Amino acid sequence: MRIRFREKTAFEAARCMESSGELHNPGQGWYHVYTFRAKPDGGRPVEEEAWLDESCRQEQLALVLILIGDYRACEIPKEALLHIGQILEFFRRNGKEMILRFVYDNEGKGMEREPLTVSMVKRHMEQIGGAIRPYMEDILVLQGIFVGNWGEMHGSKFLGRDSMCDLMNTLYRSTEGRCFLAVRTPAQWRTVADGSAEPGLEERLGLPVRFGNDANAAAWGEYKAGGGREDSFVMMTIGTGIGGGVILNGRLWDGVNGAAAEFGHMTIRYDGVPCTCGRTGCFEAYASATALIRQARERMAADRDTLLWKLCGEPDRVEARTVFEGAAAGDKACRALLDTYTTYLAEGTANIINLFQPAVLCVGGGVSRAGEALLAPLREKTARRIYSQNAKQNTQIILAQLDNDAGIIGAALLEP
Numbered sequence: 072m073r074i075r076f077r078e079k080t081a082f083e084a085a086r087c088m089e090s091s092g093e094l095h096n097p098g099q100g101w102y103h104v105y106t107f108r109a110k111p112d113g114g115r116p117v118e119e120e121a122w123l124d125e126s127c128r129q130e131q132l133a134l135v136l137i138l139i140g141d142y143r144a145c146e147i148p149k150e151a152l153l154h155i156g157q158i159l160e161f162f163r164r165n166g167k168e169m170i171l172r173f174v175y176d177n178e179g180k181g182m183e184r185e186p187l188t189v190s191m192v193k194r195h196m197e198q199i200g201g202a203i204r205p206y207m208e209d210i211l212v213l214q215g216i217f218v219g220n221w222g223e224m225h226g227s228k229f230l231g232r233d234s235m236c237d238l239m240n241t242l243y244r245s246t247e248g249r250c251f252l253a254v255r256t257p258a259q260w261r262t263v264a265d266g267s268a269e270p271g272l273e274e275r276l277g278l279p280v281r282f283g284n285d286a287n288a289a290a291w292g293e294y295k296a297g298g299g300r301e302d303s304f305v306m307m308t309i310g311t312g313i314g315g316g317v318i319l320n321g322r323l324w325d326g327v328n329g330a331a332a333e334f335g336h337m338t339i340r341y342d343g344v345p346c347t348c349g350r351t352g353c354f355e356a357y358a359s360a361t362a363l364i365r366q367a368r369e370r371m372a373a374d375r376d377t378l379l380w381k382l383c384g385e386p387d388r389v390e391a392r393t394v395f396e397g398a399a400a401g402d403k404a405c406r407a408l409l410d411t412y413t414t415y416l417a418e419g420t421a422n423i424i425n426l427f428q429p430a431v432l433c434v435g436g437g438v439s440r441a442g443e444a445l446l447a448p449l450r451e452k453t454a455r456r457i458y459s460q461n462a463k464q465n466t467q468i469i470l471a472q473l474d475n476d477a478g479i480i481g482a483a484l485l486e487p
């Protein structure tokens with residue numbers, strides 16, 4: 072069935088992006104990101120069917136990203152609120168559970184594009200809360216509190232304790248307390264929990280509450296229950312980004328603000344490609360699964376003969392594992408891609424080892440499923456780069472053992 076909106080729409084659908092297989096939502100498959108950009112002048116009418124790619128039909132999850140930056144200086148007009156309802160209605164009707172995110176910007180310029188006053192953000196939250204309230208059953212989680220760069224992850228002028236609690240409370244109130252809300256870092260959760268936006272979380276849940284970053288928790292899980300019991304232990308997780316965790320003398324080091332071990336955002340190439348954090352040349356912009364996929368797509372565009380075309384049909388369907396598959400089958404282009412990729416990876420890995428000299432460096436995340444095809448070149452290239460290469464003992468690089476469960480196990484084992 073095709074439905075065409077009769078009037079001009081308030082939002083225009085951007086190209087649907089695929090999160091990769093490396094993201095794996097256990098039991099849920101992976102998901103696509105549907106982006107809708109505000110068009111204050113009225114976008115073109117869109118046929119709904121066009122929103123769902125054939126390959127997305129089986130998915131249970133959809134990340135629906137709605138950009139509201141164009142309304143930063145005014146209230147959100149009635150027709151835009153109506154259109155938001157229609158968009159959610161569409162995903163509901165197609166049986167999707169939604170991760171819903173409203174942001175003023177998705178290009179790393181959120182600090183410039185967010186409203187000037189917190190009261191304007193609050194007004195938008197009240198308006199949007201009202202518009203999405205009927206769909207709460209279909210919304211798995213509301214991600215973020217609209218503001219800042221890439222959601223509130225990389226700074227905003229509204230992340231002080233008072234304004235953050237105020238914003239979270241506004242969002243809870245406007246959805247009548249029915250939304251599950253996720254902010255991006257443990258530091259922010261601590262702010263909120265201490266600041267009474269979620270008073271008595273432990274009592275309400277009847278469970279002890281601990282805060283931890285996902286990759287930190289995964290490192291803790293691997294340390295306590297997986298591959299390494301050495302008291303200096305570093306984990307590096309390679310997925311959409313690159314995260315990690317550091318255990319020193321048997322204790323998880325999470326920094327002064329719960330945000331330690333963001334290995335993905337150390338620069339490995341000055342003036343390199345832009346990163347989601349707003350800087351350039353970051354480790355994860357070259358060595359994450361996302362980066363490998365980008366490199367493979369570029370290669371496909373330049374090379375009609377690579378086996379990648381046979382393996383996945385079109386650049387949009389390429390995954391990190393496809394490159395490993397191609398290399399195993401002897402494809403020259405895939406081997407060259409992996410050679411470059413593992414070199415980038417070794418540059419960052421050597422940096423991490425130079426900093427911490429851990430007894431064990433454990434590699435996890437989706438890309439680590441490639442096993443020895445990844446680890447053998449990584450060990451060899453890292454060994455040539457570390458400062459301490461002639462030492463009697465050096466860091467052992469091993470594969471993670473707990474796969475997707477590392478984070479859950481680690482979180483359950485976190486200490487107060």
Ligand SMILES: [Zn+2]
Pocket residue numbers: 335336337346347348349350353
């Ligand atoms: Zn970065």
